[in-house]
Amino acid sequence: MTATLIDGKSIAQAMRDEVARDVAELDRTGWAPKLVSITVGDGAASALYVRNQQKQAEATGVEFEQRTYPAEISLEQLTGVLTGLNSDPRVHGIIIQRPLPAHIPVKALQKAVHPFKDVEGMHPASIGNIVYNDLALGPCTAVAAVEMLKTLPLQVEGLDVVVIGHSEIVGKPIAFLMMGLGATVTVCHHMTRQVAVHSRRADAVFVAVGRPGLVTGEMLKPGAALIDIGINRVDGRTVGDADFDSCAEVAGWITPVPGGVGPVTVATLLKNAVLAARMQRDHYAANYAAS
Amino acid sequence: MTATLIDGKSIAQAMRDEVARDVAELDRTGWAPKLVSITVGDGAASALYVRNQQKQAEATGVEFEQRTYPAEISLEQLTGVLTGLNSDPRVHGIIIQRPLPAHIPVKALQKAVHPFKDVEGMHPASIGNIVYNDLALGPCTAVAAVEMLKTLPLQVEGLDVVVIGHSEIVGKPIAFLMMGLGATVTVCHHMTRQVAVHSRRADAVFVAVGRPGLVTGEMLKPGAALIDIGINRVDGRTVGDADFDSCAEVAGWITPVPGGVGPVTVATLLKNAVLAARMQRDHYAANYAAS
Incomplete structure (x- = not known):
C-alpha cells in the first residue's frame, strides 16, 4: 500500500472539539443548540445510527431529543409536527431519520422543515443556496x-x-x-x-x-x-x-x-446545528432590534 | 462552413405557438398568465430588452405590465412591492430587470419573489428544485x-x-x-x-x-x-x-x-409564465377543495 490514509476519526474529533467550543459560546447567550430527531415506525434500521448521533451530540453539548411516531401516522399529521417544531424557539434543528414508511414521501417532509432548521441540508432552498455559493446548511x-x-x-x-x-x-x-x-x-x-x-x-x-x-x-x-x-x-x-x-x-x-x-458526516451534522442556531439567533436579533 | 446552424428563431417560434395554445386554455378557466416587469432607475440599459419581452408576451396572449420605480427606492420599499405582487392573485410572474442600482442587492430581491411566481427561475428554491430533478421554473x-x-x-x-x-x-x-x-x-x-x-x-x-x-x-x-x-x-x-x-x-x-x-430565452420566460400560472391554479384548487 502506497496511499496515505485520510483518517475520518481524527478529522471528526477536531470538528467536534470546535463544535463544543461554539456550543459553549452560544450557551452563554441562551442559544445552545437543540436537535430533534424524528423516527417513524419501529426504527430498527436506523436505531444504531441515531444512538450514535445522540452520543456525539451530547458529547459536544448539543441537546438531542429523539421522538418516535407510529408507522400509521399520516403525512398531514407529520407535517403538523414539523410546523410545530419550526415555530418552537427551543428547537434549532430537525433530523428526519430514514427509512420512512412507503406512504410518507421524504421530499415532502424535507420541504416542510424550515430552511433555518434544516440541519441535514435537504431543503431545495438549502441545495439552491449551495449552488449560489452561499453556503448555509449543506447536505x-x-x-x-x-x-x-x-x-x-x-x-x-x-x-x-x-x-x-x-x-x-x-x-x-x-x-x-x-x-x-x-x-x-x-x-x-x-x-x-x-x-x-x-x-x-x-x-x-x-x-x-x-x-x-x-x-x-x-x-x-x-x-x-x-x-x-x-x-x-x-x-x-x-x-x-x-x-x-x-x-x-x-x-x-x-x-x-x-x-x-x-x-465526519455526523460531526458535520453537529456543525450544522451550530450554524442553524447562529442563523436563528441573528434572525431573532434582527427582528427584535430597536427600530 | 460545415456545421448546421441551430436556428433559435424557429425554435422560439414553435415554443411561442405552444405557449399561445396553453394561454388560450388557461384563459378559459380564468388563469390567463400575467407578468409584471420591474425596472429600477432610468432603465436605458434594459429598455430594448423589456420592449422585446413585452411584444413577445402580448403576441402569445400573456399580459405584460411594465413598472418603473425611481433609482432612490430602498430595498425595504422594493421588498414591500414584491410582497404585494406575491399576494396579488392577478399576477402570476415577476421579472426583475437588471441592472439594479448599487444599493439594491439582486439576490435579496430574487429571494423575495415567491417561488411560484419566479418566472426567471432565480430563487434558491427554484435552483434547488432543478438539482432535485423536479423541474418547476428553471433559469x-x-x-x-x-x-x-x-x-x-x-x-x-x-x-x-x-x-x-x-x-x-x-x-x-x-x-x-x-x-x-x-x-x-x-x-x-x-x-x-x-x-x-x-x-x-x-x-x-x-x-x-x-x-x-x-x-x-x-x-x-x-x-x-x-x-x-x-x-x-x-x-x-x-x-x-x-x-x-x-x-x-x-x-x-x-x-x-x-x-x-x-x-429562445424570451420564449422560455413565456413558457415559465404558463407553468407558473398552472402551479398557482393547482395550488388554489387544492386549497379550496371541499374537505
Missing part, C-alpha cells in the same frame, strides 16, 4: 466528503475532480461545493460511457454509488486522492465503493471504510 | 440553451458534455439540467488548467463566459454541437463567445449569435 455527507479533501495538501483551485454518482444529496452537492472552491468537476454516473476515461485523468475522485468494488486501482491516476463515500455490507463486513487494496496501491490518499466519511 | 437562459441541444438528433443519455462558465444562473444550471437528462457533464471555468483538454473530448460544448473568441475550432471535436450563450458587443456587432468561423468549420451544429439562444 452533511457531501459537506463531510469535501471537508476531508480539504485536509490534503492539494491546491483545490483548478484541481481536476471526478465525482462518480449523481444523487441529489451526495454526488451533485459535492460537485457544486467543489466548483465553488474552484475545481474543474466532471460528474459520472450509470449512463456514463466509460467512467475510467474520466477518473484516470482526475487529481481527486469522489465515489458515492453504493456498489462495492466499483472503483479499482487501474481507474486512478497515480497519486490521486480517493474519497470513498459508499457504505456497503459484504459478507458481514462494511466496505466502500472502492476496491480498497488495488486503489491503495495507486492513490496518493484514500479514505478507509469504515472510519472515513462516516464519522 | 430561462440555461433552460433555453438545453432546449436547443434537445432539438438535435443526439442521444443525450451518456453524452459527454462540457460547460464552459460556472455562473449560478447559466453555467451551473445547464450542468444540472444536462445531468438530469443523463449526460456526463464537466464544468470548466477561469480556474480550469486547460479548457481545450476537456472541450476536445466533448460531444457538446456550452459556452457562457462573456469573452468573444474564447472557443476556437481547434478546441472542438469534429462534429460536436456548440451552444454559444455569450452576448458581446465588438466593433458595433453582437457576437458570442465562440470564434464563429473557425468553430463552424469543425462543429457538427452551431448556434448563431444573434438569433441563437437569445430568442
Whole structure:
C-alpha cells in the first residue's frame, strides 16, 4: 500500500472539539443548540445510527431529543409536527431519520422543515443556496466528503475532480461545493460511457454509488486522492465503493471504510446545528432590534 | 462552413405557438398568465430588452405590465412591492430587470419573489428544485440553451458534455439540467488548467463566459454541437463567445449569435409564465377543495 490514509476519526474529533467550543459560546447567550430527531415506525434500521448521533451530540453539548411516531401516522399529521417544531424557539434543528414508511414521501417532509432548521441540508432552498455559493446548511455527507479533501495538501483551485454518482444529496452537492472552491468537476454516473476515461485523468475522485468494488486501482491516476463515500455490507463486513487494496496501491490518499466519511458526516451534522442556531439567533436579533 | 446552424428563431417560434395554445386554455378557466416587469432607475440599459419581452408576451396572449420605480427606492420599499405582487392573485410572474442600482442587492430581491411566481427561475428554491430533478421554473437562459441541444438528433443519455462558465444562473444550471437528462457533464471555468483538454473530448460544448473568441475550432471535436450563450458587443456587432468561423468549420451544429439562444430565452420566460400560472391554479384548487 502506497496511499496515505485520510483518517475520518481524527478529522471528526477536531470538528467536534470546535463544535463544543461554539456550543459553549452560544450557551452563554441562551442559544445552545437543540436537535430533534424524528423516527417513524419501529426504527430498527436506523436505531444504531441515531444512538450514535445522540452520543456525539451530547458529547459536544448539543441537546438531542429523539421522538418516535407510529408507522400509521399520516403525512398531514407529520407535517403538523414539523410546523410545530419550526415555530418552537427551543428547537434549532430537525433530523428526519430514514427509512420512512412507503406512504410518507421524504421530499415532502424535507420541504416542510424550515430552511433555518434544516440541519441535514435537504431543503431545495438549502441545495439552491449551495449552488449560489452561499453556503448555509449543506447536505452533511457531501459537506463531510469535501471537508476531508480539504485536509490534503492539494491546491483545490483548478484541481481536476471526478465525482462518480449523481444523487441529489451526495454526488451533485459535492460537485457544486467543489466548483465553488474552484475545481474543474466532471460528474459520472450509470449512463456514463466509460467512467475510467474520466477518473484516470482526475487529481481527486469522489465515489458515492453504493456498489462495492466499483472503483479499482487501474481507474486512478497515480497519486490521486480517493474519497470513498459508499457504505456497503459484504459478507458481514462494511466496505466502500472502492476496491480498497488495488486503489491503495495507486492513490496518493484514500479514505478507509469504515472510519472515513462516516464519522465526519455526523460531526458535520453537529456543525450544522451550530450554524442553524447562529442563523436563528441573528434572525431573532434582527427582528427584535430597536427600530 | 460545415456545421448546421441551430436556428433559435424557429425554435422560439414553435415554443411561442405552444405557449399561445396553453394561454388560450388557461384563459378559459380564468388563469390567463400575467407578468409584471420591474425596472429600477432610468432603465436605458434594459429598455430594448423589456420592449422585446413585452411584444413577445402580448403576441402569445400573456399580459405584460411594465413598472418603473425611481433609482432612490430602498430595498425595504422594493421588498414591500414584491410582497404585494406575491399576494396579488392577478399576477402570476415577476421579472426583475437588471441592472439594479448599487444599493439594491439582486439576490435579496430574487429571494423575495415567491417561488411560484419566479418566472426567471432565480430563487434558491427554484435552483434547488432543478438539482432535485423536479423541474418547476428553471433559469430561462440555461433552460433555453438545453432546449436547443434537445432539438438535435443526439442521444443525450451518456453524452459527454462540457460547460464552459460556472455562473449560478447559466453555467451551473445547464450542468444540472444536462445531468438530469443523463449526460456526463464537466464544468470548466477561469480556474480550469486547460479548457481545450476537456472541450476536445466533448460531444457538446456550452459556452457562457462573456469573452468573444474564447472557443476556437481547434478546441472542438469534429462534429460536436456548440451552444454559444455569450452576448458581446465588438466593433458595433453582437457576437458570442465562440470564434464563429473557425468553430463552424469543425462543429457538427452551431448556434448563431444573434438569433441563437437569445430568442429562445424570451420564449422560455413565456413558457415559465404558463407553468407558473398552472402551479398557482393547482395550488388554489387544492386549497379550496371541499374537505
